[in-house]
Amino acid sequence: MSEIRVIEAAKITDAVAELCISANISIGVDIKQALSNAHDFETAPLAKSVLKTLLENADIAERERLPICQDTGMVVVFAWLGTRVHVSGNITAAINEGVRRGYRDGYFRNSVVADPQSRINTGDNSPAVIHYDFVEGDSVKLAVMPKGFGSENMSAVRMLKLSDGISGAENFVVETVQSAGANPCPPVIVGVGIGGTLEKAALLSKQALLREIGEVHSDPFWAEFEARLLARINALGIGPSGFGGHTTALAVRVLAYPTHIAGLPVAVNIGCHATRHKTVIL
Amino acid sequence: MKKITTPFTTETIENLQVGEEILLSGEIFTARDAAHKRVCEMLDCGLPLPFEISGQVVYYTGPCPAPPDKIIGSVGPTTSARMDAYAPRLIRAGLRVMIGKGARNSAVVSAIREHKGLYLAAVGGAGALLSLCVERAELIAFEDLGAEAVYKLTVRDMPLVVAVDCGGAELMRNITISGV
Numbered sequence: 001m002s003e004i005r006v007i008e009a010a011k012i013t014d015a016v017a018e019l020c021i022s023a024n025i026s027i028g029v030d031i032k033q034a035l036s037n038a039h040d041f042e043t044a045p046l047a048k049s050v051l052k053t054l055l056e057n058a059d060i061a062e063r064e065r066l067p068i069c070q071d072t073g074m075v076v077v078f079a080w081l082g083t084r085v086h087v088s089g090n091i092t093a094a095i096n097e098g099v100r101r102g103y104r105d106g107y108f109r110n111s112v113v114a115d116p117q118s119r120i121n122t123g124d125n126s127p128a129v130i131h132y133d134f135v136e137g138d139s140v141k142l143a144v145m146p147k148g149f150g151s152e153n154m155s156a157v158r159m160l161k162l163s164d165g166i167s168g169a170e171n172f173v174v175e176t177v178q179s180a181g182a183n184p185c186p187p188v189i190v191g192v193g194i195g196g197t198l199e200k201a202a203l204l205s206k207q208a209l210l211r212e213i214g215e216v217h218s219d220p221f222w223a224e225f226e227a228r229l230l231a232r233i234n235a236l237g238i239g240p241s242g243f244g245g246h247t248t249a250l251a252v253r254v255l256a257y258p259t260h261i262a263g264l265p266v267a268v269n270i271g272c273h274a275t276r277h278k279t280v281i282l
Numbered sequence: 283m284k285k286i287t288t289p290f291t292t293e294t295i296e297n298l299q300v301g302e303e304i305l306l307s308g309e310i311f312t313a314r315d316a317a318h319k320r321v322c323e324m325l326d327c328g329l330p331l332p333f334e335i336s337g338q339v340v341y342y343t344g345p346c347p348a349p350p351d352k353i354i355g356s357v358g359p360t361t362s363a364r365m366d367a368y369a370p371r372l373i374r375a376g377l378r379v380m381i382g383k384g385a386r387n388s389a390v391v392s393a394i395r396e397h398k399g400l401y402l403a404a405v406g407g408a409g410a411l412l413s414l415c416v417e418r419a420e421l422i423a424f425e426d427l428g429a430e431a432v433y434k435l436t437v438r439d440m441p442l443v444v445a446v447d448c449g450g451a452e453l454m455r456n457i458t459i460s461g462v
Contacts, residue, residue, distance in 0.1 A: 150407075274407055
């Protein structure tokens, strides 16, 4: 039997706190490059001006250690636990403690209410929404994604009919981005989850946002689907900040999963121009 | 780019066209969902408002707390559509100019046209950059609402775009319908 590696829960707290801060103040290198490419490509003065502002904003955030956006979001955490790891202590409590510390030390906005009805702020941005999965190995991988609700509110799930087909799925994605308009802070990144069940599709659509821009889908069918969707979305003309232009989305990211013979669940999770996320392997 | 200082005069508003970029300086008030709800409830009850709304500018935002060495934290626009239910009421009460992100509904656009108002869009997601435009931030009302409290901000050269002008012409709706 192979040895079990022990990771202290306090290590998880430290990592989550650090990831909350870095995800909120530092935009991904791939996303910054994509914004810069879009700036060079756009010709409309307003579109160019918005992209210049977003690039400057990213620099200012990093330099001044200010969050990229005042909506520092509700924190979504993906935790992949190695099968040969034991976390000593309560990992969920450790993650939430990391969120509390990160948001306090970062001077970030607390945007979480304890109950959808009473709407009393928890005062520390906890709890996070946490998704656990198991992988081979003796490490723990954590991805932290502070999700703002300008973009989250514009997301949608639909249980399509088989007769709607893949083209129906494609149309649903385009319609969702179109009706979102300027609200999710375009240029957006569009996460698409196809298959599974209602909640699996929704989860996949969020996880899809983690894939780097420039990394092509490993399945040629979905790679082509993504490219076709990106072209259709950018033909909508919504543009940066919704002021018009050719760059409504920087990328479309699909994750597919086996599904039922009777079903075609499709979820669309929209990420803003910064689609903030940071990952660490412990 | 046109430089404008608050308060807005009718002449200033009439000379602004949809799609025009401006730099705004002067005093503006922050208010988002919870503050709008409360202000409308106060108007319903005939109570005096904690700040004079007549002729004023409201910025839809809930800023981050100020770090020790800063005047304010990140302070970008939130989705204006969530304030559409309250905006016509406030415009009738004298509110002149709104700042936010995204399109407005037809009731808000009609109210803007009728009362010679203005809707300005800030770049969504540019909260860090916009925080550097703030020279002063003063808590005015509803402290219990935390990030949703009403602040009086003194801004300098805040970059904005005319999104609905006083004639009711819309920057964002046009794009959604006709494409570019």
